[in-house]
Amino acid sequence: MHTSPETLQAAAVETLARLDGKTLSPKERAAIPPQEMPSQDPRVRRGNMDEVATGYTPEMARLEAMRCLQCKNAPCRAGCPVNIDIPRFLGASAEGRFDDALATIREASILPAICGRVCPQETQCQQTCTLGKMLKDVNKSVAIGRVERFVADRELSLGGRDSVEPRVKSTGRRVAVIGSGPASITVAADVAREGHAVTLYEAFHKPGGVLVYGIPEFRLPKKIVADEIDKLRGMGVEIIPNFVVGRTRKLQDLLDKDNFDAVFIGTGAGLPKFMDIPGENLVGVFSANEYLTRSNLMKAYDTANAHTPLLRAKKVAVLGGGNVAMDAARTALRLGAEEVHLIYRRSMAEIPARAEEVAHAQEEGVVFHILENAVKILGDENGCVNAIECLRYELGEPDASGRRSPVPIKGSEFTFEVDTVIVAIGNESNPLLTHATPGLATDRHGHIIVDENCKTSLDRVYAGGDIVLGAATVILAMGEGRRAAAAINRLLEKQ
Ligand SMILES: Cc1cc2nc3c(=O)[nH]c(=O)nc-3n(C[C@H](O)[C@H](O)[C@H](O)COP(=O)(O)OP(=O)(O)OC[C@H]3O[C@@H](n4cnc5c(N)ncnc54)[C@H](O)[C@@H]3O)c2cc1C
Numbered sequence: 001m002h003t004s005p006e007t008l009q010a011a012a013v014e015t016l017a018r019l020d021g022k023t024l025s026p027k028e029r030a031a032i033p034p035q036e037m038p039s040q041d042p043r044v045r046r047g048n049m050d051e052v053a054t055g056y057t058p059e060m061a062r063l064e065a066m067r068c069l070q071c072k073n074a075p076c077r078a079g080c081p082v083n084i085d086i087p088r089f090l091g092a093s094a095e096g097r098f099d100d101a102l103a104t105i106r107e108a109s110i111l112p113a114i115c116g117r118v119c120p121q122e123t124q125c126q127q128t129c130t131l132g133k134m135l136k137d138v139n140k141s142v143a144i145g146r147v148e149r150f151v152a153d154r155e156l157s158l159g160g161r162d163s164v165e166p167r168v169k170s171t172g173r174r175v176a177v178i179g180s181g182p183a184s185i186t187v188a189a190d191v192a193r194e195g196h197a198v199t200l201y202e203a204f205h206k207p208g209g210v211l212v213y214g215i216p217e218f219r220l221p222k223k224i225v226a227d228e229i230d231k232l233r234g235m236g237v238e239i240i241p242n243f244v245v246g247r248t249r250k251l252q253d254l255l256d257k258d259n260f261d262a263v264f265i266g267t268g269a270g271l272p273k274f275m276d277i278p279g280e281n282l283v284g285v286f287s288a289n290e291y292l293t294r295s296n297l298m299k300a301y302d303t304a305n306a307h308t309p310l311l312r313a314k315k316v317a318v319l320g321g322g323n324v325a326m327d328a329a330r331t332a333l334r335l336g337a338e339e340v341h342l343i344y345r346r347s348m349a350e351i352p353a354r355a356e357e358v359a360h361a362q363e364e365g366v367v368f369h370i371l372e373n374a375v376k377i378l379g380d381e382n383g384c385v386n387a388i389e390c391l392r393y394e395l396g397e398p399d400a401s402g403r404r405s406p407v408p409i410k411g412s413e414f415t416f417e418v419d420t421v422i423v424a425i426g427n428e429s430n431p432l433l434t435h436a437t438p439g440l441a442t443d444r445h446g447h448i449i450v451d452e453n454c455k456t457s458l459d460r461v462y463a464g465g466d467i468v469l470g471a472a473t474v475i476l477a478m479g480e481g482r483r484a485a486a487a488i489n490r491l492l493e494k495q
Contacts, residue, residue, distance in 0.1 A: 002363070005038035005054055012059040019066065026069050030131060034140050035064040042363040046333045049217045049301055052360055053117075058096065061150040065093035065101075068142045071130045076144060079128035081479045084108045086125055086144055093147050102151040110189055111182060111478060113156060113224045116149025118215060119475050120354050139355070156227065167236050168195040173492045176201065176260040178245045178433065181209020182474045183465025184266035185228060186481025187488070191264075192235040194489045199260075200232070201243040206297060209268055211474070213297040214289070216327050218334065219357075222296075246436035255460060261495060262460045262488045265448060266481065269427040269466035275319060279377025280423070284311060284385030288320070288328040288424035295331050313420035316340045317388045318366075319374050320424035321350075326357040328422045329366045340366045341418070345373035345393050345406040371395070371406065375413065377421050389415045427471045445470060454484035462488055 012035060019032070038054045039045070045052050056064065068090040076086040085104050092101040105112045125144045126132060132141025173196040177184045180202040188198045206212055208225045233239065245251055245267075254260045272287035274280055291310070294300045298308035316332040318325050321344035329340045342361065344351060347370055351358060362368065369390070376389040392412035399405040429446040441449045441457035447470055448463040450456055456463050464480030466472055 002041050008036055008038050009057050012063055016059045016063055029067055032067045035060040037146055046364040049334055051221050052218050055153055056146055056150040061093055061147050062096055064143050065090040065147050069130055075128040076125040079125040081475045082108045098151045098154050102155055110186055112148050113152035115475050116145050116152055117220050119145055121145040122355055171195040173261045176254045176263045179266035180207035181266055181268050183477040183481040186478045187264045187485045188232050188237045190485030191488055192237050196492055198237045200237055200239045201245050202241045203244045205241050207239050213293045216296055216331050246433035251437045264484055265463040266465045267433050267467045269429045269471040271428045271430045273426045274423055277376055282377055282379040282385045283383050284419055285421045288324045288422050291328055291422050313337045315418045316420045317418045318342045318422045318424055322352045325424035326353045326361045328424050330361055333364055341369055342366050343369045343372050350403045385419055385421055387415050387417050429467050453487035
């Protein structure tokens with residue numbers, strides 16, 4: 001049931017008026033109602049690309065932060081991959097000291113407006129929250145990410161107090177950063193802050209990595225990513241788009257001929273996996289990467305202004321259950337599909353997408369086919385998709401991942417009509433750069449092997465993010481970027 005932002009705000013104002021200025025016991029804090037995130041009405045938002053969650057008001061942010069029990073052992077902090085001092089930032093937010101709250105977050109994270117929106121908090125900081133444990137429901141943990149988003153957005157809405165960092169005196173050292181996703185943005189900022197010259201090479205025409213080409217506008221407005229990129233430019237970082245390292249220029253040439261002192265590789269995991277089933281080469285079958293890139297990066301949804309073609313689908317099947325699958329399904333709705341069917345071979349308990357994204361997809365009308373999987377895509381005489389054949393599954397014993405494995409039910413095949421199939425079953429690392437770089441050690445999945453300082457097998461070459469971890473998360477990519485930048489800065493200090 002959707003509650004209007006106005007109703008949520010009226011309740012927050014009333015509750016805050018009752019509690020403001022009082023010293024609250026842990027029991028009284030725990031009794032404050034969790035502040036729901038205001039959002040667009042599902043019936044309206046499935047027809048537009050605007051952000052779904054519209055964000056807390058100051059009253060909601062304060063109340064939510066007041067729910068924090070300020071535990072001495074701060075288990076939330078241990079759950080945060082970059083170890084933000086969460087009790088301190090929530091304590092400041094509860095008192096309405098939002099600038100202090102943001103400054104606390106910034107000690108550990110450079111992308112709070114982004115992480116506040118896309119981090120899987122329910123499996124990180126909010127999973128370990130004492131309040132959630134007390135109330136026996138992770139959804140009733142303090143909504144740390146929502147408060148983080150509020151304090152970051154507030155600064156942006158006030159004009160970005162520290163949006164331009166002063167340039168520091170140049171050391172004369174030069175660092176090349178390959179790719180422009182969250183790992184690379186972090187490295188570029190942390191290295192530039194030390195006065196080293198940074199050049200960032202991006203294969204696409206626009207920097208930002210998955211934040212720009214993968215995650216849709218309705219979850220992460222591109223203006224926020226553009227602001228972060230502008231901050232890098234303001235710090236003196238040179239950004240060179242349309243430049244594929246390994247093709248346009250070899251990595252070793254950056255060091256030997258272009259006189260870079262160090263290189264960071266943050267090329268991500270942009271190679272889509274396919275199902276390897278009959279019919280995957282029919283017209284109307286997309287990888288989620290292609291579908292989302294056309295819509296997000298190439299603005300296919302903006303039919304009045306963009307010339308990017310994208311099949312206008314009526315009945316869509318999306319294969320997979322992760323964030324990428326949810327994004328593809330919800331994008332298809334917004335591009336005008338009448339029916340979107342999400343096909344996932346395990347149960348709802350195993351679905352890997354963030355709970356909030358699953359709930360939003362359900363509210364918007366995506367039909368979930370649980371414990372089913374595609375076995376064949378069928379086409380018409382023109383080679384275009386016209387149906388999909390699926391099989392039903394039941395759950396068996398846990399597999400290597402610890403999740404119960406799906407076991408096909410014999411004879412349970414069924415077919416239904418679709419005109420588009422989007423395959424969203426995961427991504428692998430792009431082999432282009434690693435294959436073109438002799439001596440760069442990778443594991444059997446093609447991930448670059450690094451030591452504890454993100455140093456690769458090559459001298460002066462570092463790597464981090466999805467190209468090392470496999471398809472992971474924004475915050476983990478950022479954490480790796482932080483570690484790599486610290487090691488690069490140490491290396492350059494010695495030279
Ligand atoms: C659709 C989608 C939704 C997601 N949703 C979430 C979410 O909700 N929450 C979350 O935490 N994570 C999410 N993720 C995962 C998250 O976005 C990634 O883990 C993260 O972006 C990885 O960052 P990165 O810096 O390693 O690389 P990326 O963001 O992948 O950026 C790599 C960049 O390198 C460029 N590149 C590649 N090769 C070269 C080359 N040879 N030369 C120059 N440039 C090159 C690429 O074009 C790309 O721009 C999602 C991923 C996808 C695909």
